[in-house]
Structures are given as C-alpha cells and as structure tokens.
Amino acid sequence: KPKAIVIGAGIAGIASAIRLRIKGYEVSVFEAGSKPGGKLAEINMSGFRFDAGPSLFTMPQYVDELFQLAGKNPNDYFEYTRLKEICRYFYEDGLRLTAKADLNDFAREIETKTESTAAEVEKFLKKSATIYDVTHKVFLERTLHKLKSYLHWDTLKSVFRFGQIDAFRTQQQANNSFFKDARIVQLFNRYATYNGSNPYQAPATLNVIPHFEYHFGAYLPKNGMYGIVNGLVKLAEELGVKFHYNQKVEEIRYTNGRKPKVQGVTVNDKMLTSEVVISNLDIWFTYKNLLKGITQPKKLLSQERSSSALIFYWGMDSNYSDLGLHNIFFASDYQQEFNSIWKDKTISNDPTVYINISGKHLRTDAPLDSENWFVMINVPANNGQDWDQLIQQARANIIQKISRILKRNIERDIVCEQILDPQSIESKTGSYQGSLYGNSSNNQFAAFLRHPNFSSKVKNLFFCGGSVHPGGGIPLALLSAKIVSDCVDEVV
Ligand code: FAD
Incomplete structure (x- = not known):
C-alpha cells in the first residue's frame, strides 16, 4: 500500500487522513500536541467543561460526508441538533433581539423592534443565497489553482454571473444600502468577523455567510464541539489510521534535482518515508520551519493575517435567564472598534463581546445552578503588543459592559478562569501571529491569494487547513481536505 503522512491533527488533518485511508493509503498522523483537534480543543476546570475554540457549528453535512464515505452511519459516532434560536443580540441603547432560526420570526422581530422592515431582511438574505449560488462550487469546492477548474461549466456560468457577488463594495457599504436601521447594519456586518475580517474593508461577498446560518442552519453537537473531533478520530482509528501524539514534525523531506518529489518527514531526528505528505499546519510555519531549501512564496506569505481573539473561560456560580447559547453584546461604535483592531492594532475600550454558554x-x-461562559472579543493578530496590559484592561471593560447591559454585577459570580490570547493561540496551535483563520479576507482578491492545496515545487506534497484555500473555519477546513484528496488522485 502507498503511504501517506499527515502533519497535524487539526480538523482538516483528521479529515484528510480519513479520505486518504478510504482511498487505500496507509496513513500516519503526527501531531505536536498531546491530543487531536488543534484549535478545536476543550478545557475542563473545576467541574466546568468548555469548548476552547469554535463554538458555532454550521454545515454538518461536511462532517457526515466523511462517515458516509466510509460506509458508516454518522449518528453512531456523533450527534447534533439544529438550533431553534441562533443568537441573542444586546445593544447599549437597551435594544434586545433574538434571532430565531425561523427567518419569518426573526424578520418580524426586527420589524417590530427597529426601524428596519421584514422585507429588508428578506431581500438581504435573498442576495446572500445568490452569492452562495454563484460562488460555492468555484471558490469553495475546487482548487482555484488549476486550469481544469476554470474549464468547468459551473465556473463558466459563475464567471458570467460574477457581477452578482457584490465584490466591488465593502460589506458596510452594501449593508447600509440594505437596511434603514444602523443597528441591523451592525448585526449583519458582524459576519465579516466569522473569518477574521473587517466589514469596513472586506468585500460584500462575505454577505454569503448569513446564508450558511439561516438557510443551512446552526447546530450544536450533543457532546459539545469537541464531540466532532472524538467522532472523527474514532472513525479514523477504526479505519486503520495511526495517530502519533507529542510527535512534532521537524522537516519535510524531498528529493534533490530538477523535479523534487516528496520522500517523507523527519520526526525526532528520524526520517520516515512516504509517497504523499499532507501538511495541516499553518502554511506560514510549513514554509518557515519544515521546508528547508524551498523558495518561499513571499507574496502569499506576506498577506495581512486574519484577526485573533481574546477569550476568558469563566465558571459562573449563577444562572442568567437573559442569556442563551450564543449572545452578542455590541460595541456602541462599531467602526471605532474595527479601527482599533486593524489600524491601531490594539483593543477597543468598548469591544463587541460574544458569550457562548454550551x-x-x-x-x-x-x-447545578452554574454556567460555563466562553467570553470572546476580536483582537488584532500578535505584533508584539503588551498583551498583559491589554488583557487586564479588556477584562475590566468586558465585565463593566456586560454588567451594565444585564444590570447586575457579573464579576462576583466568576469562580474560576482561564485565558486564551493571540500568543497562546500561536504557541498551542502553531497559528502564525495567533490569527484564527489564516489570512484576512479584507480585499476582493483574497480568495485568489490563499495558498493552493498542493505544492507546485515538490511533487506529492499537499496542504490542508484554515490557512490555505478555501479558508478558515470548520466547514472550509473540511473542504480543503476534500480538495487535497481530489488533487492526490491526479498526481500520484
Ligand atoms: P488547526 O486547528 O490549526 O490544527 C493544526 C494542528 O497542527 C495543531 O493540532 C498543531 O498542534 C499541529 N502542528 C503544528 N505544528 C506541527 C508540527 N510541526 N508537527 C506536528 N503537528 C503540528 N471555526 C468555526 O467554524 N466556527 C467557530 O465558531 C470558530 N470559532 C473559533 C474560535 C476560536 C477561539 C478559534 C481559535 C478558532 C475558531 N474557529 C471557528 C476556527 C477553526 O477553529 C479553525 O479554522 C479550524 O479548527 C482550523 O483547523 P485546521 O485543520 O486548520 O487545524
């Protein structure tokens, strides 16, 4: 059997391992950490459990597909439910909105409580659907880096409809034209942060993201987000994939000569051979640390990174009936918040706060009678800021903000705490500058500026995960594994 080595057991690494195993490869995964999942991690602290990274699960069909490919029933490995309520929104002026999954309910709520109308919401989401229609096959499901992709009928159709994807104005400009009420503009602008971008710079094409939530749905795995990792690793192990933890890959090995070809990897100073190598770690570190002697694609690697996050995991010794699973406390001045992150590379004094309570x-x-709060704000990628000082300041501002809006002192309910910041995200998951989603999507060419899923310099070397095409977030990371698997077929 041909051998494949996967570097990194992030979600895309695990998915790639499953796909190659199903194709008949003997697959070994080498993971630097002690557990699988990468950014999809969990924390257990004083009787509380937290999903440490992703908290919003969309497009579960991309996970199910892996079980189905192996001839298994996904429900035997992990279960999830579709949420009836997507998010609760809180504004400083007292407005509270509950986004029900039923679009009619949500549109009615907006019409009743704000200056915007249900018709505006419907028109906006119709546009989201159109953008999805035009882009998903071309930008998400195939490599953008092979001529063959462009000769496809779907691609040609999409090229003719390119004008419909709203690439030439910012998300803020588009949303301002859709909605009369500035608070609803803000609500839909927030979707830019789903891939670590800035709605005042990113193209309105990112308005495709609400379509994922309102059309395909928002979900919660029954064993928490980490249940996705457990389910997939169980499947992979049953299929015969071998996982090696605490095994940091030091180098990707390839033949010398005019047409280098992958030979394997070095782990613990030992060379392990394989016909195929798939790197799941951040493409920046793949070039910087593992690919010695290969010229780095400077333009690709110097792209602006996506934003990072500061997260407080708080065990709360009380119940908060005002809150649901997903909650947003909006900044009063959204533009100022993004200016702080993107221009000043710091944290605003009034950040938008996301609270997830699984x-x-x-x-x-x-x-009993307690809650596990995952409290997150968007922050710049690490550029050597004084994080200790910024974290202290942000913690105080967040506590004040939530206490002010909920009209109760939340600080006294915090019984235990852990913190994740850009520096620890980088050191724990190998993400350059602690960015959550690889490069930002702050310009309309970003999709073309992500690294391809294969190496044009070393044959049989492939790349998956949130820092390469098609992008960050669980659904796209899973699609990167699918594209890698398609590309492997072509060359090996
Ligand atoms: P990663 O998770 O980046 O894992 C890479 C793995 O490679 C790590 O396990 C690392 O230890 C390993 N590694 C690194 N170097 C080496 C080496 N030399 N040798 C061996 N192994 C190595 N996405 C969503 O869809 N929804 C959300 O709600 C969401 N929220 C998020 C919140 C936070 C706080 C974070 C951090 C991320 C969030 N994301 C969310 C993004 C999502 O987590 C990522 O896009 C996705 O998990 C990335 O997966 P990946 O396959 O790229 O691998």
Missing part, C-alpha cells in the same frame, strides 16, 4: 443545552457542562 451548558444552556448540555447540562453536564456546568455544575
């Missing part, structure tokens, strides 16, 4: 649905995630 214990609202998963009873065992917190002790």
Whole structure:
C-alpha cells in the first residue's frame, strides 16, 4: 500500500487522513500536541467543561460526508441538533433581539423592534443565497489553482454571473444600502468577523455567510464541539489510521534535482518515508520551519493575517435567564472598534463581546445552578503588543459592559478562569501571529491569494487547513481536505 503522512491533527488533518485511508493509503498522523483537534480543543476546570475554540457549528453535512464515505452511519459516532434560536443580540441603547432560526420570526422581530422592515431582511438574505449560488462550487469546492477548474461549466456560468457577488463594495457599504436601521447594519456586518475580517474593508461577498446560518442552519453537537473531533478520530482509528501524539514534525523531506518529489518527514531526528505528505499546519510555519531549501512564496506569505481573539473561560456560580447559547453584546461604535483592531492594532475600550454558554443545552457542562461562559472579543493578530496590559484592561471593560447591559454585577459570580490570547493561540496551535483563520479576507482578491492545496515545487506534497484555500473555519477546513484528496488522485 502507498503511504501517506499527515502533519497535524487539526480538523482538516483528521479529515484528510480519513479520505486518504478510504482511498487505500496507509496513513500516519503526527501531531505536536498531546491530543487531536488543534484549535478545536476543550478545557475542563473545576467541574466546568468548555469548548476552547469554535463554538458555532454550521454545515454538518461536511462532517457526515466523511462517515458516509466510509460506509458508516454518522449518528453512531456523533450527534447534533439544529438550533431553534441562533443568537441573542444586546445593544447599549437597551435594544434586545433574538434571532430565531425561523427567518419569518426573526424578520418580524426586527420589524417590530427597529426601524428596519421584514422585507429588508428578506431581500438581504435573498442576495446572500445568490452569492452562495454563484460562488460555492468555484471558490469553495475546487482548487482555484488549476486550469481544469476554470474549464468547468459551473465556473463558466459563475464567471458570467460574477457581477452578482457584490465584490466591488465593502460589506458596510452594501449593508447600509440594505437596511434603514444602523443597528441591523451592525448585526449583519458582524459576519465579516466569522473569518477574521473587517466589514469596513472586506468585500460584500462575505454577505454569503448569513446564508450558511439561516438557510443551512446552526447546530450544536450533543457532546459539545469537541464531540466532532472524538467522532472523527474514532472513525479514523477504526479505519486503520495511526495517530502519533507529542510527535512534532521537524522537516519535510524531498528529493534533490530538477523535479523534487516528496520522500517523507523527519520526526525526532528520524526520517520516515512516504509517497504523499499532507501538511495541516499553518502554511506560514510549513514554509518557515519544515521546508528547508524551498523558495518561499513571499507574496502569499506576506498577506495581512486574519484577526485573533481574546477569550476568558469563566465558571459562573449563577444562572442568567437573559442569556442563551450564543449572545452578542455590541460595541456602541462599531467602526471605532474595527479601527482599533486593524489600524491601531490594539483593543477597543468598548469591544463587541460574544458569550457562548454550551451548558444552556448540555447540562453536564456546568455544575447545578452554574454556567460555563466562553467570553470572546476580536483582537488584532500578535505584533508584539503588551498583551498583559491589554488583557487586564479588556477584562475590566468586558465585565463593566456586560454588567451594565444585564444590570447586575457579573464579576462576583466568576469562580474560576482561564485565558486564551493571540500568543497562546500561536504557541498551542502553531497559528502564525495567533490569527484564527489564516489570512484576512479584507480585499476582493483574497480568495485568489490563499495558498493552493498542493505544492507546485515538490511533487506529492499537499496542504490542508484554515490557512490555505478555501479558508478558515470548520466547514472550509473540511473542504480543503476534500480538495487535497481530489488533487492526490491526479498526481500520484
Ligand atoms: P488547526 O486547528 O490549526 O490544527 C493544526 C494542528 O497542527 C495543531 O493540532 C498543531 O498542534 C499541529 N502542528 C503544528 N505544528 C506541527 C508540527 N510541526 N508537527 C506536528 N503537528 C503540528 N471555526 C468555526 O467554524 N466556527 C467557530 O465558531 C470558530 N470559532 C473559533 C474560535 C476560536 C477561539 C478559534 C481559535 C478558532 C475558531 N474557529 C471557528 C476556527 C477553526 O477553529 C479553525 O479554522 C479550524 O479548527 C482550523 O483547523 P485546521 O485543520 O486548520 O487545524
């Protein structure tokens, strides 16, 4: 059997391993950390369980597909439910909105409580659907870096409809034209942050993202987000994939000569051979640390990074009936918040705060009459800021903001705490500058500026994960594994 080595057990690494194993490869995964999942991690602290990274699960069909490919029933490995409520929004002026998954309910709520109308919401989401229609096959499901992709009928159709994807104005400009009420503009602008971008710079094409939530749905795995990792690793191991933890790959080896070809990797100073190597780690570190002697694609690697995050995991010794699973406390001045992140590379004094409480649905995630709060704000990627000082300041501002809006002192309910910041995201998951989603999508060519899923310099070397095409977030990372698997077929 041909051998394949996967470097990194992030979600895309695990998915690539499963796909190659199903194709008949003997697959070994080498993971630097002690557990699989990468950014998809979990924390157990004083009787509370937290999903440490992703908290919003969309497009579960991309996970199911992996079980189905192996001839298995996904429900035997991991289960999830579709959420009836997507998010609760809180504004400083007292406005509160609950986004129900049923679009009619949500549109009615907006019409009742704001200056915007249900018709505006419907028109906006129709546009989201059109953008999805035009872009998904071309930008998400295939490599953009092979001529063959462009000769496809879907691609040609999309090229003719390119004008419909709203690439030539910013998300803010588009949303301002859709909605009368500035608070609803803000609500839909927030979707730019789903891939670490800035709505005042990113193209309105990112308005495709609400379509994922409102059309395909938002979900919660029954064992929390980490249940996705457990389910997929179980499947991979049953299929015969071998996982090696605490095994940091030091080098990708390839033949010398005019047409270099991959030979394997070095781990613990030992060379391990394989016909195929797939790197799941950040493409920046793949070039910087593992590919010695290969000229780096400077333009690709010098792209602006996506934003990072500062997260407080708080065990709360109380119940908050105002809050749901997903909650947003908006900044008063959204533009100023993004200017702080993107221009000043710092944290605004009034950041938008996201609180996820998985214990609202998963009873065992917190002790009785307690809640597990995952409290996150968007922050710049690490450029050597004084993080200790910024974190202290942000913590105080966040506590004040939530207490002000909920009209109760939340600080006294915090019984335990852990913190994740850009520096620890970089050191724990190998993400350059701690960015969550690889490069930002702050310009309309960003999709073309992500690294391809294969190496044009070393034959049989492939790349998957959130820092390469098609992008960050669980669904796109899973699609990168699918594209890698398609590319492997062509060359090996
Ligand atoms: P990664 O998770 O980046 O894993 C890479 C792996 O490679 C790591 O395990 C690392 O240890 C390993 N590695 C690195 N170097 C080496 C080496 N030399 N040898 C061996 N192994 C190595 N996405 C969503 O869809 N929804 C969300 O709600 C969401 N929220 C997020 C919130 C936070 C706080 C974070 C951090 C991320 C969030 N994301 C979200 C993004 C999502 O987590 C990522 O896009 C996705 O998990 C990236 O997966 P990946 O396959 O690129 O691998």
